[in-house]
Amino acid sequence: MTDTTALSQTETVQSKADVVQVTALTGSIGAAISGVRLTNINDDQFVAIRTAFHEYCMLVFRDQFLSVEEHVAFTARWGEFGFNKMSPQLDDYPMVLPLSNRGKSKAVTENWHYDSTFMTEPPAITTLSARDIPVGGDTMWSNQYLAYETLSPGLKAMLAGVRAEFTGTRLAKLYGLDQVPRCLHPVVRTHPETGRKALYIGKPGDTVPRFEGMTPTESEPLLRFLYEHSAQPDHIYRHQWRNGDLVMWDNRCTMHYAVHDYGNEMRELHRVTISGDRPV
Template sequence: MNLKTTPLTGSVGAAVEGISLSEPLTSEVFELLREAFLRHCVLVFRDQHLAPAPQLAFARLWGEPVVPALLSKLQLGEYPELVQIRTMSKELVSTEAWHYDAPHTPVPPKVTMLSAQVVPAGGDTMWSNQYLAYERLTPVMQRMLQGLRVHFRAVRLARSQGVAASDAPSAVHPLVRTHPETGRKALYIGHPDNVMGIEGMTEAEGRPLLNFLYVHSTQPDNVYRHMWRVGDVVMWDNRCTMHYAVHDYGDQERVLNRVTLKGEAPA
């Protein structure tokens, strides 16, 4: 195996070539992948055409698959650890907004992995580097954010699944979280619809700050935009990236098989 990792932008994402994810990996190769994953936060593997069973086998090398409660309707019958993301109307879709996966849960997943089955013209996914979003703040702002806690609520996801916003699950997490493996700090925020506020602050105090951090995090120089091809596998670190699913493809078919892996409580 001749593994080659190439950065996709100056900020986030790398393409990995010279590997077949459906074949067993040696511990040396896995360690190289792990290092690349921790460094680049998003790994792109082209031309893999991974079916559900090998996708789950590869995912299990990284951790324990989990299915967030609100997505149970999308589970694949034979592979309940796998969720199938299919075309939804633009009005209903919850993911056309910058977000971490499941910050409304006490223990959000650490990794999300998608395997592209059917892709439309369009339907790109973007990722932001939330380490850099934090590191590019001034030391004064960084100090100000220390110790703040954000109230997340899955308002958009609940709406997409026909659940009332008042019943949407919620959780409170540190606004600046420390990655348990790299020790680097990352901004933990999300789309204003899903972020209720900063604990102990009024709406008037917290909202402008959250809005600023959202815009600051998602500037073009902090983003990788992936144009999907059938057979792609993309995995990302859900402890230091936000992502955004562009919905520009109308009712064209788009099918991605998704696995998420159990994480740690943000700290």
Template sequence: MTTSTTSTVQDITPLSGTIGAEIRDVDLRQPLSEDSVAAIRRALLDYKVIFFPGQHLSPDEHKHFAAYFGEITNAHPVIPGVGEHKEVFELDYSRIRELLAADEQAGEYGDRDKWHTDVTFVKTPPLGSILNAIVIPAAGGDTLWSDTQAAYEGLSQPFKDLVDGLTAVHDGSRTFGKVLDYLGEGEWDGERFTELVPVEHPVVRTHPETGRRNLFVNPGFTRSIKGLTSKESDALLRHLYAHMATPEYVVRYRWNQGDLGFWDNRTTMHYAIGDYGTAHRVIQRVTIRGDRPF
């Protein structure tokens, strides 16, 4: 990539004790130096989710910024992108509500989000995603992120010993199965498919860059833990979800139009708060390809 830049990425303000930081001294419409890219990558690993207020990027600039950090994926394994931008996923619940009203096939979408980590129902869930705030309500529509590494570290040693060797089954069909049936086929990592087959991931994964361990289950897509009875699996997952959503592990971000938010999908889960009624909220997302969790 090119080496000219207007900034050095030094003005990093943490937003909570363990997760989230704001970076203000960088113009992401300008080419980034290798040092700037390395500093942003470092901040992402340190803070798990980083925000760049007031960037106002176009879809092309959004994709260009994401490409510094890896290979860009399709918008979503099932849901198509926006117009000619097949890598841009648009989150617009007023559109989803219209779809729901018009078509029973739209799947299990509602006003309420669930805590989730994006796309864990495929073998290679994303490294991370970058959000671009396009239309933001006057009040409401904040997003929460949970630090699943801090949550893992907050478990007692006997509990860590219990979860360390477990494997979970992740299934996207409850949320996206009907949409996939309706659309006919989806594509992820170059693989086309017509049904969402459940996949397995470790309950505790190791971060491929930091080597640190984190919980990797989420209410959105984790169906069960292998080898446990359904009662045991439900109870254990319920406990882990409540633990991961503990406020000490969570940062809440209030968006303004033009803000950019970049999260590490390997070590966080998130929740978009549906508290803005019929007000309009549009956020676009570009996603970076990830590895198989281990």
């Protein structure tokens, strides 16, 4: 027996008169929710969606084609908006960050990452609404509960209470900031709602330069091991976008990676975040 549990293939959650269909996308992360229009969900459906979100860590809703207002209204059900002061937002909707193709050399998200770990309180949830999708441009998510749970008891014990430095080096460069934002966080965090522990790391070097109290050189080998371990193929879902998709993920237990294989083609999504707690 290992401490990982295979996800059930399909479950139907019956809530009063409405049905939410939850279909696992892999054996380790992600579910597709069907049978709902996100513009029109009742409280029972919302509860079923939230339960699935906590179980599967990221959710896919196909064929939603949400307007900006509808996207904002759905995301608002999950908490307070997070505002990204560094990046330009939509004029009338300061909580909406348009993502577009800046070219591969400026693709700051083409690596495994949690969002905004340089903040004291990184966002809890991100929602993306797909507006103009090229061939390619997939996004991958990896389950960081499983990354933690599949470490040996010895390494888990060693990491207990350890913190690392997280920096916003790539964003600072992209936006020409004089100061690189940075913050210390535990490398194993406990999810405030599920109570499960997740590995909390980032790319060694520019995102996570070192463990607290250690030099970058001392830290690098273990950071590298953890980073590789965090993105094993059997902990990943790779999403092939279609226009009209709404995808949401839990930024407290998943990392993600935006694949840039679409050259200079147009790719446009809208992004809204919900603010989160300080990781503990």
